Amino acid sequence: MTPPTQLEWLEADGLGGFASGTASGLRTRRYHALLLAATHPPAGRMVLVNGLEAWAETPMGPVALTSQHYAPGVIHPDGMTRIESFTRDPWPRWRLRVNQSLAIEHEVFAVHGAPVTVVTWKPLGDAGGVTLHVRPLLSGRDFHALHRENGSFHSGAEIHEETVLWRPYDGVPAIAAQSSGTYEARPDWYRNFLYTEEEARGLDASEDLASPGVFHFDLSKGSAVLILAASGAASAAVLAESTAALNAMALRESELMRRCAFPAPLHRAGDAYLVQRGSGKTIIAGYPWFGDWGRDTFIAMRGLCLATGRLAEARDILLEWAGAVSDGMLPNRFPDHGETPEYNSVDAALWYIVVVHEFLHAAAGLDLPLTRAQRARLDEAVDAILEGYAAGTRHGIRLDSDGLLAAGAPGVQLTWMDAKVGDWVVTPRVGKPVEVQALWLNALHAASARSDRWRVIRDRGLIAFRRRFWDQTRGHLHDVVDVDHVPGTADPTLRPNQLLAAGGLPLPLLDGSMARSVV
Template sequence: MSYLKFDKNLMINLEQSLPKEMLRTNKSGAYHCTTIVGCNTRKQHGLLVIPIPEMDDKAHVLLSSLDETVIQHGAPFNLGLHQYGEGVFSPNGHKYIRQFDCESVPTVTYRVGGVILTKEKVFISHENRILIKYTLVEAHSPTKLQFRPFLAFRNANDLCVQNGAINTATNPVKNGISTCLYAGYPNLFMQFSKQPEWVADGHWYNGVEYYKDRDRGIPYKEDLWVPGYFELPISKGESIIFSASTFEADPDTFIETYENELTSRTCRTSFYNCLKNSAKQFYLKNKSGMYIMAGYPWYNVRARDELMALPGCTLAIDHKEDFELIMETFLNALSHLLNDGIKDRTIGEIDLPDIPLWTIWAIQQYRRATSSRECREKYGENVRYIVEAIRNGKVNNLQLDQNGLLTSNGIDSPVTWLSASINGRPIIPRTGYILEFNALWYNALRFLISLYDGDAASVDYVDEINGLAEKVKESFVATFLNDYGYLYDYVNGTYTDLEVRPNMAIAIGMEYSPLDRRQRKKVLDLITRELLTPKGLRSLSPKSYAYRPVYVGDPIQREYAVHQGPARPWLFGFYADAYFKVFGVSGVGFIERMLIGYEDEMTEGCIGSLSELYDGNPPYTGRGAVSTAKNVGEILRTLKNVKELNKLQTLETEESK
């Protein structure tokens, strides 16, 4: 039985089915995203959404959707579904759905009278092409299928309105047509595995609505162009494949291409397999290198997100080579920045001050997956170079103070992951000594020492770095640990920020922490009481007057709320690390129970993945980007750590017998 399977009762209930979304990507920046009933509810939804480097490197919706119609005895039964007003849906094709199954590929089963039709969708890896396979499982009389393509040709964050500037021409190609609505866009090729009849019948479909955008307080209505329809007969037991792409394909290869793509799929038959499948959706490979996308449907590559996600999305799923390829691309970009001041075109926000620190943390996870020797041989000089770049003031907006701590100016613009801002000004102006920056710094120094400890040629250098690390440890405790037993979020001169925030979890979750076990436990207890939820750590304690647990409202309201209470799953990875540091293998049971909260999300939101954030209060509804790399990565990393500790516990039990 499939892990991700929804029956007729749920599918025909739009209140239950519309909030559930699905995502497939080509691992090169293009994607297909919609709801499980095929009704687009966001402007970023679409059947074929691709980046266009020649224009702006942003995602663009070419093919918004494809309406299928079953024709028997001259009677049409339209399987499409669009929203045209609040509570107004047409043509209500969801009422024919009998089942949705997403174990291997998204598969919808329709029943129209005596007709049973299945629809399976596959996005082809590293090609701007989606294939949809239609199979007529049952039919008692001659059957035809019609297909109406809804075209957008727009930026995924914009909306289309009826206009006279579109190019309505279509050109015949083998088993289909090509079209391009506006100059600068690539041609869209729509083809079938067998010859269809094309009927040119151009119309605007006005007033298509996206309720998710309406709820976000942003424009939500658009007009879509339908240039006509395809029609072709289908026999019982026959399969027909539809292809939408930015190049003309050979219809004779559709079946082989479809079957080959299936062999690379991770069947989503468990919590782990769902996350593994999701992790690989974030991969981005192009001529410049290999990357991890921050999330879908509206993020590109962002340096901090990539580094946070990297260990979980590669090493935790046994993709060591992918870690090495992505890290190689990243280190080259970081080197260009530190040496020449050149910012990478693909990796956004690489010039933020904490990026070198997160780079070392990601490399540290590589050692945990391999060995100190292998890590030193591959990345030792990179770690050493980054530490020296920080010590010598080569990192933008990151200064080493005489007390060994790092300072950064976050008053004018955000410098940390708490990056909410209005008109460019940070809502939370974290500046001066920033908690996680200095926890990462101490951890980086200790990690560097551990890599070169015992190396005869590095004895003096190790002693030098050890002296600096001791100074950092002493200053860290004196600066951040307060009389209440927890850690200030940031300290700027005489100002100490008393808000209880989850950056404490990062500080105590490091492999090397400036705090001793007793101090860690005290901080951990406070985090557990005030910040821990089944969906991650709250970004602010509910005891704070500024607490806003729900990420809703217009853009400004959401910007004020985003870091003032909603929970984030990625922070649970550091909480689990800290928990294991304090309790060892005896803490596995508790962490396993907490992971159930994330497993529950596999059938909610974007099925098989994790949303960007969750409300800080029950029922902890998912919000923001539907699928987020650092959330998926950190839960995968935690699952791997739990598995390893369970093995250790089993070995200890057997040895004690």
Template sequence: MSYLKFDRRLMSNLDESLQREYIRTNRMGAYCCSSIVGCNTRKYHGALVIPIPELSPNNHVLLSSLDLSIVQHGVPFNIAVHEYRGDVFSPLGHKYIREYNVDVASSTTYRVGGVILKREFFLCHYEHRIIFKFTLLEAHSKTSLRFSPLLAFRDVKMLTHRNEQIDGTLHALRHGQAICLYPGYPRLCMQLSKEHEFHYAPHWNENILYHKERERGYEHTEDLYVPGYFECVIEKDQPVYFSAGIEEVDPALLPEMFAKEFEVRIPRLDFRSCLLSSAQQFYYRPNEQDGYLLAGYPWFGVRARDLFVALPGCSIYAGAPERYYRIMDTVIPDLDDFMSGRHASPLLTHLSDPDVGLWAVWCVQQFARVYGRDEARRLYGAFVSRLVQYYMSNTHSQMHLEDTGLLYVYAKGRPISWMDAKLNGLAVIQREGYLVELNALWYNALLFYRELRPQEWNTELDILRERIERNFNAIFVNEHGYLFDYVTHQAAKDWSVRPNMIFAVSLPYTPLPRAVQRSVVEIVTRELRTPKGLRTLSPKSEGYRARCSGSQHERELSYYNGSVWSWLLGAYFEAYLKIYGRGALSYIERTLIGMEEEVHEHGVGTISELFDGNPPHTGRGAISLAMSVGEIIRSLSLLEEAKQKYENMNPINK
């Protein structure tokens, strides 16, 4: 029984199928992405979308889609799907779909009359190439396939329109054609595995509409160039392969290349394997030495905080420690450069955010938890020491270590934490001063430093620890049993019930007494917890927004005023286990079972960026977020560890 399988009923219902999207990547920054029915609903969608750093920092859509027609008795049946201006769908290829399956390859089975055809595809690892495989399962007469490439050659943040600047010149290849529409782009090499005819019939497919962009308040129609079409006969048991890449390939090797891609994939057979496969998708190798995690798809790059939060789950807890080693070896020099005032790699953004270094310490702490303190000390002890000394040096332009022992940040209206939504350059949530999660991370980092480098611990640091413990409680704990989100020198206190306080309980070292920890967890559970994660604001707090939709302005107001973020579940589960022990197991398990349905929804096989604050908690934003995936993987491991711990513990002697 397939795990990620969608039947004819769902696929033929565009209201349902268009809401589900897939994403596959090649570890070099390229991806292919669309709705599961094959109709592009975003400007970010495309069959081959690749980075071209010489042109812009964004990815670029080369091949928008490959339209397929099944030809019998000279009559073509176009089984593609496009939406056009006026909310018109044509052709209506979704009516021919019998099944869609993404357990290994993305696979769609069509039936047109007596013809049953299966289409599969892979985006090749470490190569900018997509390979389609077409298998004829049933036919009662001669059958041909017609392939029409729809070309964009544009930045993912832009749209293209009919123009006279294109270069439609075609260059013959072995079993194919190459084309490059504009200067600066690589040529797109389109090749088939067998002899065929190419029919030169250049035209523009105009007024294609992307309804997700319309919902988001952006320009949403474009024209795509079609140079003509390839046509070949297909026979049973003799699959046809179509390749689109930036380099020519030997067509005879396409079956072998496709088979190799199949062998190295993680079959998505259950919730965990879906997450493990998704974790691979974020791994980014811009060259042979370096490694990063992309923050999400389809529009995020490498962001420092996201990387450190997601890394343990996407590497250590995913059974891929080599990713952890390579990525840490890449980003530690970048952090050292930043702390020393030198220019760091432009690939790793948001390094200057005050909490980034403390998340890096937490990332090492997770490594120590799995591989031991001695190994963490050997590999990363000096790095942790440098980070702690940096935070004590008061050289950060936006942050100061106060006499209270706490870190104080000066935002000047700019976003300085993970709650980074902004309008007109100013933060929607203008957090500044003593931030609760920043100082929880600071206390945790300081005590982990003591654990890792005891020879460097001294009386001065012990006094600092005591000062933090005393003032953290005095400044953040309020009379209602939860924590202020931030407090300023001017005595401004944010009474909003937000999830940032959960880190003061969840982190391995906490300055809070047990009673306050319990109270925080109870309030977070009562007001912020949902089946998809934690709300960013309690519905009881002023400014709560239940849905994250509409124009960019509306969405920016909603992101952190009620929207649900799944990555916060990792910290929430840790805190819940701390407080309730054995009693937390069934509760956490039920929540994770509830999360499992998400891999069948917005982003198929992965976890969305965020969700609406109110039921049914619709998935929003990016279709796949590294922090969400990483923290859910880590949560599954935490649950299994806790089960083993309590199974081996006599409750009477506990």
């Protein structure tokens, strides 16, 4: 059985980094790697160890255990044909057939809370006279980039007992590999790997990788262990505990217990998106290439944190993002390399207020540590957003006299329909978009318990919304009113954006008959 290459797996480390690949073992994306680490969690992600070339030396000769895909379309060697089975639970595990008397159970898992990946090969059967050889394939590149053969790569290694340390490039994290075998320096380059998913996307799809040496394991003595780690305090603490074999055993046990604690596979899968940012938490918008985006974070929090009772994580996310408010706005995106955050979302900050409101409601009466200072920080962030929007901020975002929120400027995509090609905004929606009004009025509603000012604006806005957005002829809401900031105009396009006015938020804006008509 050769598992389909289209079947992919991903192991997240809770920091924004991950290991990922396919069931067949072929890398089809530039993002497939065994050690992809976030150097400034969850940003600054770099591919350090792309993959492995593994084979078993048996009394009958060498047997390939991995396959690579090379341009223009050559798969070599034939290791993937030896896969008897594959499972992703509780982490990727393959059964490889070496010969009639020997199989190997191969496992890969990421360690939560550290840029560490554990790789093992367990012999099942007669492993007498069998040696496992493993070549790591390295790059040390930005995770969006590709790597080419060059003379600047440092293939030399520092060896400290069971740990080999490579420093591929200046300014790139060192790569530590703790093994239960022996290491032989044998530098070489592997050229023209082909990534078919990148090719299908119309992107550059070939890469060269460096291999500084080979690990050798005597399988007659038991399992082979290779622990890969990006240099740093967290990974150093993991590797300093004991030998590679004992470290792998302890990490396996603790990671298995952590995963088994989730009530269902869906909860465990959702946990992969909750990651560290600074001293707090945030949510990755999607794997493999997205970082943490404002709008996506606060929409996802309602399911990932509030619905699952993970209120401590919700608190940490909200407190972390509270410090990012600027002129009433929250970033739509944090660039991966620490450049200035992008403030080009009208709804991210409004979703933040909605989630703060729902979080405080969920936390009421529970034994959740929320200090007065933390509560004040959340209230201050909410007030700063509303004050900024009411006074007017970037991109034409401002409170209008009717209590509704106007937004939009030429060349800027502010709503979730944010496709942009060059300077062309595909769906500009300048004016007063329907879901933005639903979020704005809900934000005012959440804050009205602390201030009559926001209650008055909310009530005025509700009247204007029901009067101006309902299209009696079509039986649904306009998508935008005051289109391009022209008073009295409307875009009657039927879009699902209006569903947020019918339900799904704390304050529905439509009565029963209108809501039913919309739905």
